[in-house]
Amino acid sequence: MTWWGSLVRVQSRLPIPNKPPIHGGFSLARRALTLPRRGRYFHQPIPATPSPTNVLPIQPPCRPLAALALALLVTGCAAPGEAPPPARLTEVDQLDLGKAFPDGGAAPAAPWWAELGDPQLARWVARAVEGSPSLRIAQARLQQAQAAAGIARAAELPTVNGTGDFTLNRFTESEFIPPPYAGHHEWDNKILAQARFDLDLWGRNRSLNAAALDTARAAQAEAIAARLSLQTAVVRTYLQLALSHALRDIAEATLAQQQQILDITQRRYRAGLGTQLEVSEAQTPLPTTRALIEQINDAIARQRNEIAALAGAGPGDAAGIAPPQIDLGRTTPLPDVIPAHWLGRRPDLIAQRWRVEAAGQSVRAARASFYPDINLGAFAGVQSLGFTQLLDGSSFLAGVGPAISLPIFNGGRLRAELGASTAAYDVAVETYNQTLIAALTQTANLIASVRSLDVQIDETRQALVSADRAYNLALTGYRAGLTEYLSVLNAQSRRLEEQRRLAQLQAQRLDAQTALYEALAGGMEGSPSP
Template structure:
């Protein structure tokens, strides 16, 4: 007997060992993500050379109402109108709403599911199948009422990572909406400044028409005195007609610019005709804030959106890794099931079920590995997109700042040239009246004065346009309230390759 018991014990141990070997073999045959990783990292702004091109100047970041610096009440009203009625901004807000809805869907996957169901079935059972008499061959009515519940244990965090990814995508969508808002407001401000430019050039053109008309009158008097010929008369008339044509062209450009502003406001073209002449001021002194490269990542909405997308894809990668592990779902149901209505509510009709469901991927033809590779490719693309956005943002700040400084230098020289050209023009006209010079000298002096006036006007408008562009390049007053979370997630994403290697090694 003892030898028999020892034999049974040895058999059980052998059986357990066999099960362990089989289980180990199954696990070793399971799908795994060994060798799939990424070494891409987001560029830190401090590593890019900006000390000379973006110097710290103890300036201030743009405020949300940055356009108020130009002191034009109409511009402020136009911006407020656009933020209420622009279709492009409405589209961006709708995309935020869609992302928020997707986040709620992802959140639901982390919570238990409870449901109730009732069914009524009228069925004739076969007399030659599994159903025994007296139900075989008879018609029966089956009533079934069930209350069921299920819960995914999410041991490996797949659902939690999906929720985190959805929340990061929501943050990215909100930042995208701010990009649309900033693009819209800066476009309106720059078009409004273009309208101011056209009015300034129109003033110059109107003045030129008066000047050319005066030359024509002087020429007529000189012809009467025998000092000029019909050649000079025709030349004066041609120049006057050209000046009037230039004036008419500017009037047409003013109308079309008003139409463009109306479109940006989300209104019909007639709305643009009601826009009065701009009264823009010089604006604030241009000085860059300190630590622009480091702080820009939380003040440029496009950079913030790109950063959140990297964060979302970090969680997408973790979700894809969790797919390689067993998925355990608990479910339970209680209800009533009976033939006919009379016995449905009796205790004997009670039905109860409960148990786990386990899914373990063993061989899937490489589907999970391909999915993870795709997630890593998306992650690499997002990191590269962020890095490119950062480089572009810093370049835009440096470019606009350099252009403003260059325009300031040009403007000083241009104003000196304008004063000299205007003095020469008046002197030439006086001498022409007195018969001391010819018409060609007057026309040359007048042309030079006209060009000098236009140069100064354009430089002034260019500088204001560059101020607007610089405000936009610095984020237009936007500040990301989730920067700390994004920075933390970004740090995790930068070490994704190391984490992956550690998990693979442990596995």
């Protein structure tokens, strides 16, 4: 039997029931057909040589067309054409890292915020991880990606479906329908189970499944990145809260000193040793300092609300945040070396790498679309006229066979899809390269900032020692009547400025260290890396 023999439509005196569809453009299935026999149905394959009684006559011109179709089947597949060279991933060792990333060293311990020694901070970080809406969004996106991977995985497995068709037919009297069916109504009933399996000879489904899995892994890494970002945001906001409390303590101490100086000035004035001008000058800084304290209180309230919001809580919970117990002067020195391979732990880099892998699998799937798609199909069930013999053994029917479809002409759609997949791969690669360079730049800048802040803190401490000495000398001389109040006021202003500057530098140092830990993915639980 020729390959096109199975494509011939068979006619009989009774209409042949519809067969279950077999996927593909050219069906090669040798199907079982149901033909009447003494009022009952039996199964008979398509004869090797079609007879004039059950086939439409094949005209001689069809034979050249069949040969042409066979030639197209073999040689007519759409060609993918030549693709431009793909983009290349940039590896860390391809970049000049300078002296910021020597080899060696140990990664930060987890959880790294425990080094600050504040149990309240650890509780709020844990609460944020548990209740933050942003993390729930990241987890939901991860579940979406995992579900998509499950859908892609299903394409590699066989599918089995069941159908039931119960149709009341009136048979025509104008064709070759024998009595007693002609002009009468009869139920045409069919129950089928259909199975289909894609052989996936060219790996298209496997590539799509791999791309979906890589996308899910990228979503997993992005969820870890969201968690790390949230933890860092809580710690940095808490450090700002600690700085605000430190600045308020300095301002309150300054206010107390200013009140003390005012009392001294008033006593001197009452004793006839001072002037009203000195009393007025001593009164002037107090309202300014009280306004500064109120400004700091406003900042403290807003920072508490921000911490509560990061944890998914309301402003009522923010009121329960006690003053931080962080010593701003307590810093952790940087290790002598910060190896560049620590950057490989960054979840954003891991996510981008997985997206590159997913894009590569999509390119493979697009190329596989140019080749024939071969499926295996089978069906089995029962079919009869009426219900009395539906479940009888003689009503059984079945069929099995392959089906093939291949692209011959599609208006350039497959090439366009391949071009789009290749471009998406290039975008993923260059996005990874850009993320890597940005990570190196960010980390190098933070390392430079931390080391610079260490030097600035040392210099500011020395300046504060000098300012304290000058203030004490000026205050002692003023009490003894040896210096004017202006000297005390200037010395006090310089001392206050150095105190505030030292607290701000120490907070900046802790903030930069926190950002550096985030840049190095400090304490991040490992995510699978490609």
